[in-house]
Amino acid sequence: DAKTTQPNSMESNEEEPVHLPCNHSTISGTDYIHWYRQLPSQGPEYVIHGLTSNVNNRMASLAIAEDRKSSTLILHRATLRDAAVYYCILRDGSGGGSNYKLTFGKGTLLTVNP
Amino acid sequence: DGGITQSPKYLFRKEGQNVTLSCEQNLNHDAMYWYRQDPGQGLRLIYYSQIVNDFQKGDIAEGYSVSREKKESFPLTVTSAQKNPTAFYLCASSIADGGANVLTFGAGSRLTVL
Numbered sequence: 001d002a003k004t005t006q007p008n009s010m011e012s013n014e015e016e017p018v019h020l021p022c023n024h025s026t027i028s029g030t031d032y033i034h035w036y037r038q039l040p041s042q043g044p045e046y047v048i049h050g051l052t053s054n055v056n057n058r059m060a061s062l063a064i065a066e067d068r069k070s071s072t073l074i075l076h077r078a079t080l081r082d083a084a085v086y087y088c089i090l091r092d093g094s095g096g097g098s099n100y101k102l103t104f105g106k107g108t109l110l111t112v113n114p
Numbered sequence: 115d116g117g118i119t120q121s122p123k124y125l126f127r128k129e130g131q132n133v134t135l136s137c138e139q140n141l142n143h144d145a146m147y148w149y150r151q152d153p154g155q156g157l158r159l160i161y162y163s164q165i166v167n168d169f170q171k172g173d174i175a176e177g178y179s180v181s182r183e184k185k186e187s188f189p190l191t192v193t194s195a196q197k198n199p200t201a202f203y204l205c206a207s208s209i210a211d212g213g214a215n216v217l218t219f220g221a222g223s224r225l226t227v228l
Binding site for chain 1: 155158202212216218220
């Protein structure tokens with residue numbers, strides 16, 4: 001079963017901020033939240049990840065709810081190159097075989113309008 | 115630059131033929147993965163390998179086989195037993211363990227059965 005829930009699609013305008021939500025109500029204390037994105041006909045690429053605290057990098061910001069049952073990927077100023085499918089996944093940090101069986105759902109298709 | 119190379123990018127196969135997809139990485143990663151993606155769908159795990167000479171079935175291993183004789187290489191064979199092999203195949207790698215370790219993906223191989 002999928003561990004995360006994301007909207008199927010979202011739309012944004014160029015140069016505006018985008019907030020992509022992800023629900024993970026059954027997250028465990030050792031699960032890291034990872035975000036990847038996939039451009040058409042390409043392999044996914046890493047965007048950002050976090051455990052408890054909000055995270056920022058050159059691509060995006062990750063806001064994690066205090067109870068960790070949801071998170072939001074924030075693109076501060078969307079560009080046409082940000083149009084992609086965005087995946088939110090959980091990766092178990094406690095070690096063991098489950099750490100490797102990573103499940104990617106359908107993700108959120110982000111459309112950016114010029 | 116370090117990365118993952120998948121080949122071929124496009125492959126056509128007649129029904130009943132086995133084909134092998136290549137995946138090579140120079141990131142010194144211990145873990146490697148194979149995913150299958152169908153149009154409009156997420157990624158489904160076929161096989162993964164935590165270390166050389168060891169690999170485990172993922173969620174959809176039937177009709178596929180792998181080997182891991184070298185750290186850098188994780189080829190996937192799509193056998194004639196795979197009933198619907200037309201798909202986009204993605205190889206990935208990561209440092210072996212730890213929830214914070216991210217996946218690096220290749221560009222993918224698109225297999226079409228004629």
